[in-house]
Amino acid sequence: GPPRHVTARVAPLGSRLVLVLVEDRTRERRVEAVRRDFVANVSHELKTPVGAIKLLAEAVCDASDDPEAVERFASRMSLESDRLTGLVQQIIELSRLQADDPLEMPDPVDLDDIIAMAVDTSAIDAGSKNIQVVTSGTSGLEVFGNHEQVSAAVSNLVSNAVSYSRPDSTVLVTTKAEDGVVDISVVDQGIGIPSNEIDRIFERFYRVDPARHRSTGGTGLGLSIVKHVAATHGGDIRVWSVEGQGSTFTLTLPQHVPSGADASPEHPHR
Numbered sequence: 001g002p003p004r005h006v007t008a009r010v011a012p013l014g015s016r017l018v019l020v021l022v023e024d025r026t027r028e029r030r031v032e033a034v035r036r037d038f039v040a041n042v043s044h045e046l047k048t049p050v051g052a053i054k055l056l057a058e059a060v061c062d063a064s065d066d067p068e069a070v071e072r073f074a075s076r077m078s079l080e081s082d083r084l085t086g087l088v089q090q091i092i093e094l095s096r097l098q099a100d101d102p103l104e105m106p107d108p109v110d111l112d113d114i115i116a117m118a119v120d121t122s123a124i125d126a127g128s129k130n131i132q133v134v135t136s137g138t139s140g141l142e143v144f145g146n147h148e149q150v151s152a153a154v155s156n157l158v159s160n161a162v163s164y165s166r167p168d169s170t171v172l173v174t175t176k177a178e179d180g181v182v183d184i185s186v187v188d189q190g191i192g193i194p195s196n197e198i199d200r201i202f203e204r205f206y207r208v209d210p211a212r213h214r215s216t217g218g219t220g221l222g223l224s225i226v227k228h229v230a231a232t233h234g235g236d237i238r239v240w241s242v243e244g245q246g247s248t249f250t251l252t253l254p255q256h257v258p259s260g261a262d263a264s265p266e267h268p269h270r
């Protein structure tokens with residue numbers, strides 16, 4: 001296996017007795033390395049929109065006698081700063097997630113609310129491309145976890161499905177429970193993912209061909225947030241995709257079955 005980082009401390013307890021404390025710091029080192037990497041990536045990613053805003057500001061100054069150009073540069077500046085805001089929000093979300101890893105106090109989480117909210121949030125983007133977002137499957141399901149995290153994961157999947165879909169298509173969000181877990185699937189008829197890229201899409205900041213869908217203004221962090229949520233919940237995220245035809249992302253989370261759910265009409269968690 002990989003080299004382990006072990007420290008040993010020796011404390012003499014008497015002339016013939018010593019106490020040896022051995023501490024395995026491998027995990028700590030790894031966490032440190034991941035954090036260093038993350039900070040380096042974050043700085044790199046922040047530099048791009050900040051650099052663009054700086055250039056646009058200079059262009060505005062130079063074009064002071066051309067009101068049309070000023071307006072064009074200014075609206076691109078506004079777009080770039082929106083992108084920067086989105087990026088900072090996702091970075092904060094991801095570092096918050098990493099802070100409570102693994103989940104300490106799971107709660108029963110109602111999926112209907114979360115899915116309805118994710119669909120609502122994507123409604124403007126979906127509407128502008130005439131995409132129908134429909135829900136199906138079992139309603140009233142609950143998972144065991146953290147409301148905010150599950151909500152972030154589902155929202156990211158639905159908003160990706162809409163972003164990478166063709167106009168006039170359908171996005172389906174479907175739920176089912178089986179063997180103590182709940183599957184939440186988000187199915188789109190969008191651009192799909194090339195099979196040689198599919199292993200990489202869950203990496204932080206990774207985007208398939210950023211130039212191809214620059215207009216979607218993504219950050220490459222959404223799926224790493226989903227993956228993290230799956231991991232902290234002891235769940236799973238899987239993807240099937242055919243390039244040019246569409247993708248299905250399935251998030252699997254541990255099911256919470258309300259005690260006496262089928263015996264009593266009174267729901268204890270509502």
Ligand code: ADP
Pocket residue numbers: 156160161164188190191192193201202206207208209217218219220221222223224247
């Ligand atoms: P982004 O902010 O770029 O959407 P994500 O981490 O959410 O970042 O996704 C990483 C990449 O995976 C995206 O840039 C896109 O190339 C690809 N991707 C994610 N979801 C889909 C989807 N539903 N259809 C096609 N490609 C997708």
